[in-house]
Amino acid sequence: MAKKESKAASILWTLAVIALALVTLFPVIWLTAMMFKPDTVMFQRPTAWLFEPTLDHFKYVIESGFLGYLGQSFLLATISTLLVVLVGTPAAYAFARFEIKGRDDLFLFILGTRMAPPICLVIPFYLIFSKVGLLDTFTGLTLAYLTFNLSFYVWVLRSFCRDLPVEIEEAATLEGWSRLQVMWRVVLPLLRSGIVATAVLCFIFAWNEFLFAFMLGGHELKTLPVAIPLLITTQGVRWGEMAVVGVIALVPVLIGVFFLQKSIVRGLTLGAVKG
Amino acid sequence: MSAVMPVGAIPTVGRRLSAGWLPYILIAPTFLALVVVSLVPFLYAVYLSFHEVNFGQVGELNGFGNYMKLFGYDRFWNSLWVATKFTLIAVPIEFVLGLGGALVLNQRVWGRSVLLPLLFIPSMMAPIVVGLLWKIMLAGSWGLLSYNVLERFDLLPGQSVFASADYALYALILVDVWQWTPFVALAFFAGLQGLPVGPYRAASVDGASSFQQFTRLTLPMMTPLLAVIGLIRFIDAFKIFDSIFILTTGGPGVSTESPSILGYKMSFEQWRIGESAAMAVMVWIAFFVLCSVFYHVAKRRLKAF
Numbered sequence: 001m002a003k004k005e006s007k008a009a010s011i012l013w014t015l016a017v018i019a020l021a022l023v024t025l026f027p028v029i030w031l032t033a034m035m036f037k038p039d040t041v042m043f044q045r046p047t048a049w050l051f052e053p054t055l056d057h058f059k060y061v062i063e064s065g066f067l068g069y070l071g072q073s074f075l076l077a078t079i080s081t082l083l084v085v086l087v088g089t090p091a092a093y094a095f096a097r098f099e100i101k102g103r104d105d106l107f108l109f110i111l112g113t114r115m116a117p118p119i120c121l122v123i124p125f126y127l128i129f130s131k132v133g134l135l136d137t138f139t140g141l142t143l144a145y146l147t148f149n150l151s152f153y154v155w156v157l158r159s160f161c162r163d164l165p166v167e168i169e170e171a172a173t174l175e176g177w178s179r180l181q182v183m184w185r186v187v188l189p190l191l192r193s194g195i196v197a198t199a200v201l202c203f204i205f206a207w208n209e210f211l212f213a214f215m216l217g218g219h220e221l222k223t224l225p226v227a228i229p230l231l232i233t234t235q236g237v238r239w240g241e242m243a244v245v246g247v248i249a250l251v252p253v254l255i256g257v258f259f260l261q262k263s264i265v266r267g268l269t270l271g272a273v274k275g
Numbered sequence: 276m277s278a279v280m281p282v283g284a285i286p287t288v289g290r291r292l293s294a295g296w297l298p299y300i301l302i303a304p305t306f307l308a309l310v311v312v313s314l315v316p317f318l319y320a321v322y323l324s325f326h327e328v329n330f331g332q333v334g335e336l337n338g339f340g341n342y343m344k345l346f347g348y349d350r351f352w353n354s355l356w357v358a359t360k361f362t363l364i365a366v367p368i369e370f371v372l373g374l375g376g377a378l379v380l381n382q383r384v385w386g387r388s389v390l391l392p393l394l395f396i397p398s399m400m401a402p403i404v405v406g407l408l409w410k411i412m413l414a415g416s417w418g419l420l421s422y423n424v425l426e427r428f429d430l431l432p433g434q435s436v437f438a439s440a441d442y443a444l445y446a447l448i449l450v451d452v453w454q455w456t457p458f459v460a461l462a463f464f465a466g467l468q469g470l471p472v473g474p475y476r477a478a479s480v481d482g483a484s485s486f487q488q489f490t491r492l493t494l495p496m497m498t499p500l501l502a503v504i505g506l507i508r509f510i511d512a513f514k515i516f517d518s519i520f521i522l523t524t525g526g527p528g529v530s531t532e533s534p535s536i537l538g539y540k541m542s543f544e545q546w547r548i549g550e551s552a553a554m555a556v557m558v559w560i561a562f563f564v565l566c567s568v569f570y571h572v573a574k575r576r577l578k579a580f
């Protein structure tokens with residue numbers, strides 16, 4: 001009997017979680033439907049739940065150059081993430097494994113960099129960049145993205161490094177390998193999944209970022225989040241087109257959540273919760 | 276280089292080795308990069324905050340003049356009040372709902388590995404897209420919720436929520452609750468999964484009810500985790516910019532003008548760079564204090580770092 005009861009309970013709890021997920025995701029589902037909703041029924045009262053789907057919004061989005069913004073977004077997020085991985089991986093390992101003088105102070109500096117409100121950074125960045133000619137350049141935005149992504153990457157990857165058992169490295173050292181050999185041949189392969197998970201989070205942060213891209217770029221260099229408000233035109237708001245761009249901007253996030261699963265908790269709590 | 280210890284001598288997690296100069300070489304590139312992109316802008320903001328700045332041209336040193344002007348500026352105090360209200364309403368709601376959600380997730384649920392990632396979607400979305408979603412849900416007369424809920428029950432006749440000075444902030448709170456409650460639930464759920472089983476066995480042998488187990492065991496053991504997540508949410512909510520920018524741009528009037536939105540308007544619309552630098556410096560220092568609290572709680576109580 002007890003077994004039967006627990007089965008019934010499982011069904012109920014599962015239904016409860018499905019209901020929670022549906023409530024949570026309902027606005028996203030609605031946005032997806034709006035991509036295909038013709039302008040003629042868009043503003044209908046009562047709400048038009050069923051309609052003849054159209055591809056007009058896609059056409060407008062493509063014709064007004066959004067593929068270019070998509071490319072720029074992708075390139076910027078990719079390059080800035082690769083740079084972060086290259087610069088940050090050795091530091092994350094060093095912080096996890098070795099005695100470093102002033103470690104606590106360095107940590108606070110990194111954490112403070114990560115948590116600082118972007119608006120505090122964007123004012124000095126804007127003035128400095130306008131003096132040295134980095135405004136609206138790829139290099140400038142890549143640099144600016146280091147503030148939140150490099151600090152984030154080092155901080156979170158360090159927690160992955162700490163999970164590696166130190167014996168393996170010691171055994172390799174006993175074999176006569178140098179520290180650098182151990183890092184390259186032993187640590188790096190073991191750390192691969194942690195590196196990929198943290199890097200994907202960095203990619204998503206860069207992909208989603210708005211204020212820096214808006215203030216420090218925005219003319220020649222436009223990312224998708226910056227391009228969305230462009231659809232508020234003088235002839236009115238192009239809602240259907242906004243839905244199309246919004247859903248495109250969601251694609252990496254949708255791939256990311258299934259791929260990352262529990263690393264997200266670790267990432268968003270900066271390694272404080274293992275997940 | 277004699278740091279090699281006998282295998283298994285000391286617990287391995289978090290143990291540190293010494294290796295001469297190598298660690299400093301490994302952290303040097305990161306350190307240099309962060310000095311350039313974080314310390315330099317901060318010091319430049321400090322420098323600006325003590326000077327007259329006119330249209331991007333740095334003028335004379337004026338001591339605490341910018342700070343005094345800022346303290347006399349009622350929109351500055353208003354923005355702090357807006358962010359305080361926003362945070363103190365949104366975060367507790369997210370906590371209560373999140374804790375409830377975590378307890379539900381912690382039951383025997385089938386297909387968790389498919390359902391859980393779905394719940395991560397709102398927290399990983401671009402805040403600009405979140406704003407867009409809710410602009411659509413709550414748009415003037417035709418928004419799904421405006422028409423089918425607000426209007427039908429006569430809650431807000433004749434206008435968009437975001438155009439109402441009384442309710443716009445609560446609409447923004449609703450958006451934040453939608454975006455962050457699932458994440459809070461998942462983080463608490465991760466915490467619940469990490470609790471030891473032993474104490475619960477002992478408690479049920481002693482005949483403790485499940486409510487007693489929750490208040491006497493679960494809550495005390497979860498306290499450090501709640502504190503850490505609370506701090507992170509508090510910091511994030513206080514600096515909110517993107518979704519307000521796309522939904523209300525701080526309006527109507529100044530009713531939803533958070534410090535970040537005010538900083539943006541002061542710098543890039545009114546060109547009061549000196550004052551906004553002063554504000555940035557103060558916010559920065561306040562956040563730094565919060566970060567060190569976070570660090571110490573997470574390190575001492577959660578043994579996370």
